[in-house]
Amino acid sequence: MKQRILWSTVLVGALALTGCGSAGSGASSGSSDDTLVVWDWKSGDETAAAYLEEAKADFAARHPDVTVEFVAQPFDQYYTLLGTAMRSGAGPDVMLFNGGGQLRDRVDSLLPLDDHVAEDRERLAGWEAFTHEGTVYAAPVTLQGHPIYYNRTLYEEAGLDPDSPATTWEGFLDDCGTIAAETGASCFATGNKEGYGIQFFLSGLGSAVLTPQEYDDWIAGDRDWTSPHVRRIFELWQEVDEAGLNNDGVNSTALFNDSLALFESGDAAHVVGLMSDIGHWKDFGEFLGEENVGVMPAPLVTADASPSxxxxxxIGYAVAKSTDQPELAADLVRSLTSTEALTAFHADAGAIVSDTTVDTAAGGPALDAIVPAIESGRPALHVALSSETLDLMGRLSQQLLSGSVSVDDALRQLADSERAD
Known part of the structure; x- marks a missing residue:
């Protein structure tokens, strides 16, 4: 099994590695051949406790003599810490990934899982985000998406029909003006301090701008950053802020959790949120009342677009290629995606889990609106991008809002970045 590394300190310009030791060395962080070490950023969450207990019980029933040790890492440092650990060859056996670029950038260090998860392919959804060149490298735990949520109470206070949100961009802007005049609430709750806000904006609204063919090409990797419709998405990002439709200080507002709190407090009428398991229907319902949380399609910007x-x-669990026990580690991944475990995760965290057999009927009206839309849903635009391109896009999105870069220059830099990947 893998040696356990605990990362406890981040120094200026360097990472400090502490508590590193092997079995029998006397160090508290040592692991032995009957221990599997898992890194994630979820195991410290109260809402994930029952999920992990179910997964560990499932695994223990087959491997009673194996200890599973979860090491929760801070999410804002997670991929830096994980990358350093994996390069050292002394990282965890099993690790959690977001779907998309962060996983695909590291597939050389991961164990292909196709042979290990064949029995789960029909039961679970969301495999594409954990697949690279036709090979599966992680098993999906949740489905993640970017619905546009709206506050039905603010619509009513503004004299608008909460059952009929606008379906066009022009109508949406009119409704936002009415809401601002009647309630004082901003149109959007947006946070881009980390550069994440542009990702939510791109994926939340992109299907209302790109044609279906353009959308398919983007996901397939055939992206034209200079096309009029791609340019329009980034123009909208700028225009929304310049028109005062966002909350103040977007570039100094953290998406997690400051911008989400603006929506929850009723200070903003809309937010491009998540499906699970934060900034989602369950969180918003606890603050606003589940009956007051609406979900709307992206308002149509381009006539021949098809909002979805x-x-x-x-998120999904992967196995390190360097693990000493690949079969055992892969079996732990199967336990972490078992129906019993994922049922608990849905119940406690509100996660829309990857297991299509889990009953979601008791989730309330917002979830009732999301689940049927999954069948006709399409991959999120930002998930198709590499981590390097996402990082660059985050920096450029901040500069677009500050006026220090033009849309054309930003798109040129993004196109150059992709060609260099």
């Missing part, structure tokens, strides 16, 4: 719910596999 953007979603992919959300």
């Amino acid at each position: 719910l953007p979603y992919d596999g959300g």
Whole structure:
């Protein structure tokens, strides 16, 4: 099994590695051949406790003599810590990934899982986000998407029909003006301090701008960053802020959780949120009342676009290629995606899990609106991008809002970045 590394300190300009030791060395962080070490950023969450207990019980029933040790890492440092650990060859046996670029950038260090998860392919959805060149490298735990949520109470206070949100961009802007005048609420709750807000905006609204063919080409990797419709998405990003439709100080507002709190407090009428398991229907319902949380399709910007719910596999567990016990580690991944475990995750965290057999009927009206849309949903635009391109897009999105870069220059830099990948 893998040696356990605990990362406890981040120094200026360097990472400090502490508590590293092997079995029998006397160090508290050592692991032995009857221990599997898992890294994630979820195991410290109260809402994930029952999920992990179910997964561990499932695994223990087959491997009673094996200890599973979860090491929760801070999400804002997670991929930096994980990358350093994996390069050292002393990282965990099993690790959690977001779907998309962060996993695909590291597939050389991951164990192909196709042979290990063949029995689960029909039961679970969201595999594409954890697949690279036809090979599966992680098993999906959740489905993650970017619905546009709206506050039905604010619509009513503004004299608008909460059952009929606008279906066109022009109508949407009119409704936002009415809401602002009657309630004082901003149109959007947006946070881009981390550069994540542009990802939500791109995926939440992109299907209302790109044609279906353009959308398919983007997902397939055939992206034209200079096309009029791609340019329009980034123009909208700028225009929405310049028109005062966002909350103040977007570039100094953290998406997690400051911008989400603006929506929950009724200070903003809309937010491009998540499906699970934060910034989602369950969180919003606890603050606003589940009956007051609406879900709307992206309002149509381009006449020949076809708005759809953007979603992919959300988070999933992978196995390190360097693990000493690949069969055992892969079996732990299967336990972490068992129906019993995922049922608990849905019940406690509100996660829309990858297991299509889990009953979601008791989730309330917002979830009732999301689940049917999954069937016709399409992959999220930002998930198709590499981590390097996402990082660059985040920096450029901040500069677009500050006025220090033009849309054309930003798109040129993004096109150059992709060609260099």
